[in-house]
Amino acid sequence: xxxxxxxxxxxxxxxxxxxxxxxxxxAAIAIPTYRTHVIRARITDVTNAMRHVASAVSIYAQELGxxxxxxxxxxxxxxxxxxxxxxxxxxxxxxxAIQISQATGEIQATLTNIDSSVNGRTLxxxxxxxxxxxxxxxxxxxxxxxxxxxx
Numbered sequence: 001x002x003x004x005x006x007x008x009x010x011x012x013x014x015x016x017x018x019x020x021x022x023x024x025x026x027a028a029i030a031i032p033t034y035r036t037h038v039i040r041a042r043i044t045d046v047t048n049a050m051r052h053v054a055s056a057v058s059i060y061a062q063e064l065g066x067x068x069x070x071x072x073x074x075x076x077x078x079x080x081x082x083x084x085x086x087x088x089x090x091x092x093x094x095x096x097a098i099q100i101s102q103a104t105g106e107i108q109a110t111l112t113n114i115d116s117s118v119n120g121r122t123l124x125x126x127x128x129x130x131x132x133x134x135x136x137x138x139x140x141x142x143x144x145x146x147x148x149x150x151x
Contacts, residue, residue, distance in 0.1 A: 050098075139151075
């Protein structure tokens with residue numbers, strides 16, 4: 001037996017509802033994931049700038065430490081003093097403030113123009129002396145842990 005379908009045009013209401021539900025589920029998963037990736041990409045600008053500062057601080061500390069035998073960190077409470085002491089221009093649209101602690105060598109940047117969830121929070125690079133005398137940098141800060149770089 002062969003049933004002949006009439007001139008059926010279009011979709012049924014059930015078919016349309018299923019398509020809308022599938023699109024809604026995909027959007028509910030994709031939008032937060034996309035937002036997280038955008039924030040991480042913007043924080044990458046900050047981490048790259050901080051790594052340049054960390055390299056300059058390492059050179060500064062090791063050059064001055066060789067003569068005295070102890071690690072000496074630069075005293076840079078703002079980006080202008082970083083430029084004067086280390087010869088680096090730091091700032092840009094993602095960093096509102098950056099400083100280097102003379103006591104600990106910690107580099108701390110305050111984030112801006114990234115996202116409301118991280119603006120005003122800090123990202124830090126904390127130095128420690130390794131067994132071979134080299135400087136090891138570790139990330140920390142007040143930003144959510146998901147955005148702190150691994151190494």
